Amino acid sequence: MSGNAGAPDAIGEPVTELDEFWLETARTAVRESVASLEEAAKQLIAAVTLVEGIYFAAISFGDLRKVMAVQGPEAWLRILLFVSPIILWLVCLFFAVRVFTPKNYEMNLSSPELAEQLHRELVSYKHRNLKRAYWALLAGFVPLVMAVVYYLKLLEGPG
Secondary structure (H helix, E strand, C coil), X not given: CCCCCCCCCCCCCCCCHHHHHHHHHHXXXXXXXXXXXXXXXXXXXXXXXXXXXXXXXXXXXXXXXXXXXXCCHHHHHHHXXXXXXXXXXXXXXXXXXXXXXXXXXXXXXXXXXXHXXXXXXXXXXXXXXXXXHHHHHHHHHHHXXXXXXXXXXXXXXXX
16 A cells, blocks of 8 residues: 555556656645745735836826816716726735635644645635736726826827
């Protein structure tokens, strides 16, 4: 019987040096999966913070009074257009921070199967939130581009 409880004994070719390399690579990937997801979330938080800072600076130095010089529903649409990138990037930060938010997991250190299941759940939770954060980041660039085009078109004057 092999060292893996419940796993069938391997029948066939002996394990080669290359096989051992790939098995160890897979073990290392599993060991480092949580840390790599958390590192990606840290980088995403830093990037979103930088992008929001640049956007705020651009809005601060831009001539938004001219852009916002309308009344009624059109004014609210313009405000929504210029604020929506910030909202989406805040959603991005929310999901990126959730990568670090601890969840309560039942743990049994005497059961390899339950330990594996716990690890899979943990990685899945972190990965799902990281993907949501990336999508919110990317989605924030859509209204950003629209706002920039709209702003530049208004600066041109009536055409």
